[in-house]
Amino acid sequence: MAPKVLVSDKLSETAVQIFRDRGIDVDFMPELGKDKEKLAEVIGKYDGLAIRSATKVTPSLLEHATNLKVVGRAGIGTDNVDKEASSKKGVIVMNTPFGNMITTAEHAIAMMFAVARQIPEASASTHAGKWEKSKFMGVELTGKTLGVIGAGNIGGIVCDRALGLKMKVVAYDPFLSEEKAEKMKVEKVELDELLTRADFITLHVPLTDGTRNILSKENLEKTKKGVRIINCARGGLVDEEALAELLKSGHVAGAAFDVFAEEPATENPLFNLPNVVCTPHLGASTTEAQENVALQVADQMSNYLLTGAVENALNMPSVTAEEAKVMGPWIKLSEHLGNFIGQMTDDEPINAINILYDGEASTMNLEALNCSLIAGIMKSINPDVNMVSAPLIAKERGIKISTTNQAQSGAFEGYVKVTVKTPTRERSIAGTVFSDGKPRFIQIKGINIDAEVGAHMVYTTNEDVPGIIGTLGQTMGKHGVNIANFTLGRKEAKGEAIALLYVDDVIPAAALDDLKASGLFKQIKPLAFDV
Template sequence: MAPKVLVSDKLSETAVQIFRDRGIDVDFMPELGKDKDKLAEVIGEYDGLAIRSATKVTPSLLEKATRLKVVGRAGIGTDNVDKEAASKQGVIVMNTPFGNMITTAEHAIAMMFAVARQLPEASASTHAGKWEKSKFMGVELTGKTLGVIGAGNIGGIVCDRARGLRMKVVAYDPFLSEEKAAKMGVEKVELDELLGRADFITLHVPLTDQTRNILSRENLAKTKKGVRVINCARGGLVDEEAVAEMLKSGHIGGAAFDVFAEEPAKENPLFNLPNVVCTPHLGASTSEAQENVALQVAEQMSNYLLTGAVENALNMPSVTAEEAKVMGPWIKLADHLGSFIGQMTDEPIKAINILYDGEAATMNLDALNCATIAGIMKSISPEVNMVSAPVIARERGIKVSTTNQEQSGAFEGYIKVTMVTDKRERSIGGTVFSDGKPRFIQIKGINIDAEVGSHMLYTTNKDVPGIIGTLGTTLGKHGVNIANFTLGRSSSKKDAIALLYVDGVVPANVLNELKETGLFQQVRPLQFDAA
């Protein structure tokens, strides 16, 4: 059955057509997002929900969204989506951070021009019939120093445009390498140096604990007299009250703000001050940008629903379509390893360590971690998936750690999962063979080579004669067919294990009969999603 998507906000017909062209069943109801009750009535029919800002994805809506796998927001901001609730329910939340990069960067450049030449005030004065030519004395951008805080996607475009205007560009960005800065033609500096040198300062960073109030009163005091400040990124990055005071004192020569700490901004200390340009969060407001993000979200959601590729997700590691093809068997292996551990554990888990070796260590480890944790947690909550598993593990206080290393053995790559409880440690390792099928290769430190089947039987025992015969005879007597039989032992006459791939569920009376022989320390039926 084809996936089904609801578009509940205004997306373009071209974007809606992308879903149809990809073979997805889509309902286009652009006004439905405003009617939360009607939306709640129908949301249970859909695998995907494409929105802008009008639709509110709340915990109560998610409770009714029993089929929902992905919410796609055409735009950057996802304040209208409860991401924690979505994660707990296993719903991926995507946005489109790149569709409006150029538009936002151009708005910052436009705001810089506007504040440099006092264009809004000059326009208002001229419309009023005044001819105050001498009142509006501006400054040139050529030769001035632009300080860019955040030189990522949007900031990088601003740097490029500013260099085209013959400005000197200095950039503060902890993630910007010297090599990348050289290629961009900008000078990488620390924040204090930027503050002291810049004639104009523009911000292009997300609002995080590290960036919140980055232009604080203290930092603004370090700027040169007459500096002009532009914020088209996020409200909360700049102390607006301090800017207002420094504008009045003359320390700051002008300001241009498209975003504010509180939005919609009905009141603000910057309003009605001289040489302050304010716009109502217009950074992404061009017809091109709105079309771009709509097309992008349709492509991303289609890719996920049809191929499993995860792009620009806010609550799950991204996995490209190419990665999904290569990593598919490894993600399946990680899930199987976690599932084995989870099914073997009847006590609270304290910690999980995941070791990646060789080829496995070069892959998208975040995605493999999520698959492993999901496998473990499914034994506790069957509805858990790769999105919700890390949240549930964190809520239960389980510590997750990873180790990666170069190829260290006969296999090109493998994954080993170790689980710790108050009473014991339990470990299992696996790899993917050239046929793309996951295999278990080590349990409890004992080497094996076991194909993974939907129904399996795991036993532990002392290495004594009669084990194979007992297993074969008992299962055969009750009509349980063995598809594959794998044995392993630590050394002669010591610990041994058996892992049997059987054609169906092993009945409880058969398990009890095996236990009553006294030959086995453990007899465990296991089930895997081996399709």
């Protein structure tokens, strides 16, 4: 059955057609997002929800979203989506951070021109029939130093455009390497140096605990006299009251803001000050950008629902379509390993999980493999858990998760090994993917095996004595259970041994009782896997 997607905000018809062309059943109801009660009534039918900013994805809505797998936001901001509640529900939240990069960067450049030449005030004056040519004395951009705080995607475009305007560019960004700065033809500096050197300062960072009020009163006072400040990134990056005072004193010559600490901004300390240009969060407001983000979100959601590829997710590691093809068997293996451990430890709490990736496995997207493996473990606690919600559930339970990766160390080109610690013991299992693409269990409790994974299995431990194979075979035969695969392993002769049977049907309780009654087995555990 084809996945079903609801578009509840205004997306372009071209974007809606992308869903249809990919074979996805789509309902286009662009006004529905404004009616939260009606949206709650119908959301249970859909696998995907494509939105802009009008639709609010709340915990209340998610309670009704029984089939929802992905929310796609056409745009960057996802303040209208409760990401924690979505994660708990197992719903991926995607945005489109690259569809409006050019548009936002161009708006920052436009704002810089506007404040340098006092264009809005000069326009208003001229419209009023005044001819105040001498009042609006501006400054050139050529030869001036632009300080860019945040030289990522949008900031990098601003740097490039500024160089084209013959400006000198200094950039502060903890994640910018010297090599990348050299390639970009900008000078990498610390924040204090940027503040003292820049004639113009533009911000291009997200709002985080580390960047909130990055231009605080203290930092604003360090700036060069006559500086002009542009913020087209996020409200809250600048102390607006402190900036207003420095504008009044003349220390700051001008400011241009597209974003504000509180939006919609109906009043603000910067309003009605001379040489302050304000726009109502227009950074992404161009025809091209709105179309780009709509097309991008339709592609991303389609890719996920049809192939499992995860792009630009905010609550799960991204997996490209190419990675999904290669990693599919490894993701499934990780789930099986976790599921095995989870079923074996369903009677006691888990304190810690250690995951070892060897060889080929260590070169893959480990975050995605981690999520799959943790989901496999957590399913023994909550069958509705998935790759999105599992890490959050593990964190809430105080489970410590560690990861180790290493170069190829044995006969296999790569393998994954998981070790779980409980208050009383450790359990471990390892697996690999063979060339046929099928996952295999290759080690349990340090004992080497080669076991295909089946939907119905039974695991036993025993002393290495005669009669084990016969007892298992006869008991399964007695109860009409066909054995598809039978794997044995031991550490040493007459030492500890294990058996792993892959059978065609669920093992009857009577068969398990007979095995227990034989007295040959220390442990007998039926297992189930989603294959």
